[in-house]
Amino acid sequence: MAGIAIEKLVKRYGPTQVVHGIDLDIQDGEFVVFVGPSGCGKSTTLRMIAGLEEINDGTISIGGRVVNRLEPKERNIAMVFQNYAIYPHMSVAENIAFGLYTSGLDKAAKRKRVEEVAEVLGLTKLLERRPSALSGGQRQRVAIGRAMVRDPAVFLFDEPLSNLDAQLRAQMRLEIKRLHQRLGTTIVFVTHDQVEAMTLADRIVVMRDGHILQVGAPMELYEKPADVFTARFIGSPTMNIVPAKAGQGALQLGEKPLAWSASLPPDVLVGVRPQELRVLDLDEAADLTLTGTVAVVEPLGPETFVHVETAGGLLLASAPAKNPPAVGSPVRLGASASGLRLFDAKSERAL
Amino acid sequence: MSAIASPVSGRIEPGRILAWLLLFGGGLLMVTPLAFMFATSLKDSSEIYDLAFFPAHPTLDNYVTVLSDGRFLRWFANSFGIATAVTLSNVFFDSLVGYTLAKFQFRGRYLVFIAILSTLMIPTEMLVIPWYVMAKNFGWLDSYWGIMFPGMMTAFGTFLMKQFFETVPNDFLEAARVDGLNEFAIFWRIALPLVTPALSALAIFTFLSNWTAFIWPLIVTTSKELYTLPVGLTSYAVEAQVQWELIMTGAALATLPTLTVFLLLQRYIVRGVVLAGLKG
Numbered sequence: 001m002a003g004i005a006i007e008k009l010v011k012r013y014g015p016t017q018v019v020h021g022i023d024l025d026i027q028d029g030e031f032v033v034f035v036g037p038s039g040c041g042k043s044t045t046l047r048m049i050a051g052l053e054e055i056n057d058g059t060i061s062i063g064g065r066v067v068n069r070l071e072p073k074e075r076n077i078a079m080v081f082q083n084y085a086i087y088p089h090m091s092v093a094e095n096i097a098f099g100l101y102t103s104g105l106d107k108a109a110k111r112k113r114v115e116e117v118a119e120v121l122g123l124t125k126l127l128e129r130r131p132s133a134l135s136g137g138q139r140q141r142v143a144i145g146r147a148m149v150r151d152p153a154v155f156l157f158d159e160p161l162s163n164l165d166a167q168l169r170a171q172m173r174l175e176i177k178r179l180h181q182r183l184g185t186t187i188v189f190v191t192h193d194q195v196e197a198m199t200l201a202d203r204i205v206v207m208r209d210g211h212i213l214q215v216g217a218p219m220e221l222y223e224k225p226a227d228v229f230t231a232r233f234i235g236s237p238t239m240n241i242v243p244a245k246a247g248q249g250a251l252q253l254g255e256k257p258l259a260w261s262a263s264l265p266p267d268v269l270v271g272v273r274p275q276e277l278r279v280l281d282l283d284e285a286a287d288l289t290l291t292g293t294v295a296v297v298e299p300l301g302p303e304t305f306v307h308v309e310t311a312g313g314l315l316l317a318s319a320p321a322k323n324p325p326a327v328g329s330p331v332r333l334g335a336s337a338s339g340l341r342l343f344d345a346k347s348e349r350a351l
Numbered sequence: 352m353s354a355i356a357s358p359v360s361g362r363i364e365p366g367r368i369l370a371w372l373l374l375f376g377g378g379l380l381m382v383t384p385l386a387f388m389f390a391t392s393l394k395d396s397s398e399i400y401d402l403a404f405f406p407a408h409p410t411l412d413n414y415v416t417v418l419s420d421g422r423f424l425r426w427f428a429n430s431f432g433i434a435t436a437v438t439l440s441n442v443f444f445d446s447l448v449g450y451t452l453a454k455f456q457f458r459g460r461y462l463v464f465i466a467i468l469s470t471l472m473i474p475t476e477m478l479v480i481p482w483y484v485m486a487k488n489f490g491w492l493d494s495y496w497g498i499m500f501p502g503m504m505t506a507f508g509t510f511l512m513k514q515f516f517e518t519v520p521n522d523f524l525e526a527a528r529v530d531g532l533n534e535f536a537i538f539w540r541i542a543l544p545l546v547t548p549a550l551s552a553l554a555i556f557t558f559l560s561n562w563t564a565f566i567w568p569l570i571v572t573t574s575k576e577l578y579t580l581p582v583g584l585t586s587y588a589v590e591a592q593v594q595w596e597l598i599m600t601g602a603a604l605a606t607l608p609t610l611t612v613f614l615l616l617q618r619y620i621v622r623g624v625v626l627a628g629l630k631g
Contacts, residue, residue: 050525050529051528051529052525052528052529071528072525072528072529072531073528073529073530073531073532077529078529079525079526079529081522081525081526082522083520083522084522085520085522085523085525085526087523087541087544087545088545089544089545089547098527098530099530101530101531101532102530102531146526146530
């Protein structure tokens, strides 16, 4: 087992720089998730850790050893790929045993290791099957098995769940999390799905355009996003962002100015999560109140979300599940001051 | 069920009948010479110029003559050995080069590929003289190696394999790299088994075309014991008289491996033709 230290890491493809000198320390045994939209550099960073991409500048250390110039096989890592990369011409057992290619173990010892891993992953009955006779989830388990069998210092996962349907994805998420709890090995996991990031990570690394925007525990990112991008990216449904004016110790937004003790720039963006922006009863009061007309109603079972047309644009708010307002009806929306996140309108950084 | 929608109903479209007729005509055109060859091989030398299709007194004497002629077996073995060696060489080297061109980024890669492809435009007839000069200078005239060397690698095979290796996802190769395989092992144990259909098509094409190779073996060899089967068969024609019944018998025997390969592997051959989108 080992931690990973990334210092001033740079990746260029020709004249285009795709990773801009990022720094990150991953503790031994930590589950770190890189999240961000496509092209943000998260997969490239993972592939540099794996040794599949050359490093243009900066260093990567695994377990205190600089690995910049080491081959993938010399880094003591294992990787699970997006489309599993399990070899179709080999049985499940042969695929898993392939992870032991360089181990130097004899056949019997390899077989024993493979069986142990298959037991953990529930693949024992499938060992002689070919990958073509497996379901997506089983294939993914084989890929994880091949990574596990070697007992590597670090597991790298490159969007491993994106080819699975929603139900299977939730199941595999759980399995990966339990695997981590059981093995305690350092895991670096790349995804563009914030739900995966929130549910799996000890720490989330939010990336955009080759920069790290914020690193923190899932709830920390949810509660205190460092900028508008992270605020909108983390949490589902997406946070509402409304432009507003500030001045004289108050925020000019909604029906009445909202007193604000901290000093504010003249133009701010106010973020409020749909869960914290509620449809108010007739005479109910709140710190911030807005009025608008219901445009769309989305019942989800335990809760109902309503899209409301307001002066500040279309906002998503929560409504009582049982008795939501009708489309076209006027409503008042309210949020408490503690539920608001303020950002500078120019820099989009949190205030 | 309406008559038009049902493929099993009595109504058959006129276009379909025309297609069948054309295919039947084409098939007949191909099979007739083959059948005539087998028929002639069963004739006595006196019957040859009767031009009747069926032999009046069918005999296997020609087969006895040809098979008891030591030269024939030697030529058969030569052809078989040469076609096998050239096929193995092509399967290995064409895929090695194809894999490199498909999966490695290096300066001049495109140029190398174009250079290889451009050789496809030069017909064999034009290459024969340079090959001969080369064989002469290297001292390869009248040797097995002399017969084989021009075909040990082909641009067609390289092109075919390159196209196929491009369809192999990089994840497979990278997974193997992480698992600790060296580059050759990745090619041999991972990439190659993933392109088996293309590989078998290439092997079949190469074997068949070398089995029937005539011009180059004829030019490069002078010793009769080095002849390939097609070249050897012509020697039944140049001595004293043309012994058609023996030529046809030899040709019939020479066709047997080809027919066997085709009947056993026709699935792969058809798939290979479809895959390659070209002739062999």
